[in-house]
Amino acid sequence: MKKPVFWAFILVSFVLLSCEQKPKEQPKTETQAPAPLEQKPKEEIRVESKTQAPTRDMLAFAQQKGCLACHDINAKKVGPAFREVAKKHAGEKDAEVHVAERIIKGGVGEWGNVPMPPQNVTEQEAKELAKWVLSLK
Numbered sequence: 001m002k003k004p005v006f007w008a009f010i011l012v013s014f015v016l017l018s019c020e021q022k023p024k025e026q027p028k029t030e031t032q033a034p035a036p037l038e039q040k041p042k043e044e045i046r047v048e049s050k051t052q053a054p055t056r057d058m059l060a061f062a063q064q065k066g067c068l069a070c071h072d073i074n075a076k077k078v079g080p081a082f083r084e085v086a087k088k089h090a091g092e093k094d095a096e097v098h099v100a101e102r103i104i105k106g107g108v109g110e111w112g113n114v115p116m117p118p119q120n121v122t123e124q125e126a127k128e129l130a131k132w133v134l135s136l137k
Helices: 002-018 058-064 082-088 095-105 123-134
Strands: none
Touching: 058 123, 082 123, 095 123
16 A cells, blocks of 8 residues: 555656746845846847948847857957957058958967967958957057
């Protein structure tokens, strides 16, 4: 008599535990790190005036393309900070072309031994990203 009751208890327990439950949200305390930036599924395009061509929200676009996995605007991560790239290439006449080529082809040696793999962007996207990075002086 005890065996069927035991197995019934195990079966009911298994069913109850296997039901997917959302974890309860804990109140945020001051010691917890801020949540990472939410990745936007679609690129945002905004028009600044009727005569001007649409421009991208470049921070959101850089995040969507994965740039922020290795780079940050102000601090070095795996790769250099975008502001450091802008400082290094300030005043160079072909800086935008050079940075766009690095984005498309990747490279190693300019910022140390960690290689930057080629990125999955079009030539136009690379130019837009390069122009934006170089504007962050």
